[in-house]
Amino acid sequence: MSKVKEEIISETSAQERLDNYLRTVAHIGHVEISVNKFEASLEFFTEILGLVLTQKEEDHAYLRAWQDFDDYTLVLKASATSQVNRMGWRVSTEESLKLFEKQLEEMDIEYQWIENGQKRALGDAIHFKSPTGIPVELYWEKDKFETDDEALKSRLPSHPSKYQMKGVSPRRFDHVNLMVDDVAEEQKWWTELLGIHHRYYVQNKKDVRLGSWLSRTNIAHEIAFMRNANQDGASFHHLAYYLDSPDELIRAANIMAENDVKIEWGPGKHGTSGAQFIYVFEPSGHRVEIWTGGLLMFAPDWKPIEWGSDLGELGLEMWGSKPPESYFTYGTKLGE
Numbered sequence: 001m002s003k004v005k006e007e008i009i010s011e012t013s014a015q016e017r018l019d020n021y022l023r024t025v026a027h028i029g030h031v032e033i034s035v036n037k038f039e040a041s042l043e044f045f046t047e048i049l050g051l052v053l054t055q056k057e058e059d060h061a062y063l064r065a066w067q068d069f070d071d072y073t074l075v076l077k078a079s080a081t082s083q084v085n086r087m088g089w090r091v092s093t094e095e096s097l098k099l100f101e102k103q104l105e106e107m108d109i110e111y112q113w114i115e116n117g118q119k120r121a122l123g124d125a126i127h128f129k130s131p132t133g134i135p136v137e138l139y140w141e142k143d144k145f146e147t148d149d150e151a152l153k154s155r156l157p158s159h160p161s162k163y164q165m166k167g168v169s170p171r172r173f174d175h176v177n178l179m180v181d182d183v184a185e186e187q188k189w190w191t192e193l194l195g196i197h198h199r200y201y202v203q204n205k206k207d208v209r210l211g212s213w214l215s216r217t218n219i220a221h222e223i224a225f226m227r228n229a230n231q232d233g234a235s236f237h238h239l240a241y242y243l244d245s246p247d248e249l250i251r252a253a254n255i256m257a258e259n260d261v262k263i264e265w266g267p268g269k270h271g272t273s274g275a276q277f278i279y280v281f282e283p284s285g286h287r288v289e290i291w292t293g294g295l296l297m298f299a300p301d302w303k304p305i306e307w308g309s310d311l312g313e314l315g316l317e318m319w320g321s322k323p324p325e326s327y328f329t330y331g332t333k334l335g336e
Contacts, residue, residue: 023099024195025089028222029142030072031176031239032086034079034335035284041076044282048259049241049290050167052152054145055120062120064145065170065241066161071121071143073173074239082284084236085335086127087176087223088137089194097124100138103193104128116141130189132180132234133334168252168290170241175221177237177289179228179331186225186234187212196223199297200272200305202315212304213272220273220294228331235331238279240289246276252290253278268321269293271314272307279327286332 035041042061045051051063054072059079062072077085091097104111104126111128114137119125123141130136145160147153154162163169180186183201190196191214199221201212213221226237243249249267256263256278264287266278275294282288307315316323 022093022096023103024092024096025138025216026092027090027217028173028175029070029088029090029139030074030173031084031088032075032077032137033236033239033284033286033332034077034081034083034085035282035286036080036082037283038076038078040283041286044261045074045076046167048167048255048261049282049288050164050169051241052145052161052164057120060120064161065172066164067159067171068173069144069160071145081333082286083333083335084135084286086135086137088125088139090142091138091140094140097126097138097140100126107193130186130234132186134178134180134234135335168241168243168248168255170243170290172242174219174240174242174291175215175223176239177224177226178234179237180225180234181228181231183209183212183225183227187214190214190223190225197302198304199295199302200307202272202307203309205309211272215297218297220275220296226328229325229328235333236286237331238287238289240291243290243292245292249276249278249290249292256280265321265323265327269318270316271311271318272305272316287330 038059045063046053051065051074054062054064059077061076063074064070064072091100101111109128111126114125114127116123121143122139125137125139127137147161152161187198191198196214196216199213199215202210204210209227211224211226213224215222228235243252253263253267262281264279264281267276269276273294275291277289277291279287279289
């Protein structure tokens with residue numbers, strides 16, 4: 001091989017490596033859901049869960065936890081049908097959006113380019129779906145939360161708003177979970193296209209993948225996939241907000257009971273992540289997890305941890321409580 005040819009190959013592979021490095025997401029940013037009981041759902045998320053209402057605009061409400069730095073991490077949209085419309089991920093660099101656009105074209109995946117200003121607080125974005133129909137939004141620019149409201153404004157520079165003195169008052173948005181028919185295939189697609197690291201997984205006695213947990217940051221997971229017991233396609237399992245400590249979780253359970261909010265499961269503790277949890281349903285039927293604790297990972301060469309069938313129950317719940325059947329079969333639909 002000639003020296004010139006070697007240099008061309010070297011330059012090409014270097015560019016490809018750079019593109020692959022830049023073509024990744026940075027972290028999960030928000031989730032957009034439609035709710036069929038808009039006012040009741042808004043009351044749940046603000047008064048009972050204790051999120052901050054950034055803005056209410058006709059049939060939309062934009063919410064965030066008190067230390068979410070972005071303008072919003074949850075969007076509610078009034079609708080006749082409860083469903084999940086979009087899960088937003090911030091990309092790693094400004095160049096990443098164009099690299100993702102190029103990759104989607106090469107993979108023959110349909111996408112829509114959303115221009116800056118078409119959505120509240122958001123710059124340019126790309127909308128597309130995974131092969132199983134999970135709606136994705138990629139973006140780079142998003143406004144930070146700012147307020148002149150003295151009731152919300154914190155005197156602490158590291159707090160974008162005051163700790164909320166009502167409801168559960170979670171610190172931050174944490175993750176989403178989806179039910180799919182083939183967990184292993186879904187996980188592989190998200191890891192290969194978006195660069196989201198596979199952290200740990202559960203196999204059953206037949207060596208079928210029951211769940212996979214992924215994150216781009218060092219938290220336990222930002223997105224998870226669990227096997228749909230119905231085997232009827234993808235659906236949304238839950239969104240989650242994070243609390244600081246176990247005593248706050250017990251307080252959250254008491255708040256739910258006092259307000260006649262159904263606790264589907266918990267308090268309990270997942271062995272896989274080490275996080276303590278409760279699962280509840282908001283008025284429009286979306287499942288919400290409130291949790292605390294959880295594994296942190298810092299190694300750049302992290303290898304996914306396997307939980308085999310002999311440890312499956314401990315992975316799901318360390319303390320011995322059993323999830324109801326609805327936990328494996330019920331999810332809200334994904335937007336068209």
